[in-house]
Amino acid sequence: MQVEAFASIIDADRLRQAAQENPKLRDMMVRYEQFFLAQVQQTAACNAAHSVRARACKWLLRMQSLVGDDLVLTQEFLAQMIGVQRSGVNAIAQELQKLEMISYSRGHIRILDRPRIERLACECDAAINAHYAEIFGS
Template sequence: MQHPQNFLLSRLPADVLSRLAPDLSIIDLIHGDVLAETHGRVEKVYFPHSGIISSVVETLGGGAIETGMIGKDGEFGAMQALDEKLSLNHVVIQVPGSASVISSDRLREIMDTLPVVRGLLIKYEQFFLAQVQQTAACNAIHTVQARMCKWLVRMHDLAGNDIPLTQEFLAQMMGVRRTSVTTVASELQKSGLISYVRGRIRILDLDLTRQWACHCDADVRSHYRRVFEPDRGDD
């Protein structure tokens, strides 16, 4: 069974997961696929095994900025399943991978009958809100270099050392000019932190990248531990 490759599903008791399993299917997450439009309906809930889902705020001028990443440590769509199925953001696959998927209607039924499922998903939404708030503060006060390093560290945690993306996409996600990303990426390459070739970034020195990152990455990790450590049991 591949479903436990997602952290949240792995936290469920075996008997509870076995009750969910018949309603879960495994799909590929394709780069660039849109899971939800702003104010669009969300008919499925996604539990990634790998890859990254981005929650993006779109601006009236046609711009966009990423406010949160969802990977194997989370899910997308559970709270929408409980509340009119509306997405408040544009949600897109940033890095390809795979995920367990369940219909919103079925998950709502399960959450109504199994409090352990509802409780776990509410805890994740609490963490995700903290991540969004941390991102807002980070974008307001930290340098592009520190933010990029933080972003790369988070990407590493979810997708590994090799990250397929263009500088254009990275600039959009960070809400900065492409020239700013190009300048910082060049500095990081010269300092031996990363290599960048043909739309792929490879992290060469993770420890140094963490040192150059702003403290927001550590803060987000702390939020996650505080939310989920009480559930770790004998882990």
């Protein structure tokens, strides 16, 4: 998990059995697998084609959409999520804070100006969201 939340687990054999017995569940799992593979492909292309700043902004927007304006995370964790060294994330965090787009203190980031961060982010999160909507509906 990337952020604190509640989760449930199920034994793989029980899930497999439930999917065999419930066509709607099986269909949803197949569609989710299609979405997940598309997301992995988009992420690989993003990591190869876009700047560290654009990827960091994309990731911050994604996390804000999931948990709100206050993100509990370290620069090390963010660096792992976007596939760079922590020093690269540190420079970006300092830049975004200087521009008053985020506030950052040890292990906490607060999004202050989403529209400006959106302008710096790559289009990959929007592409992933569009693919999700195509597969699952809005």
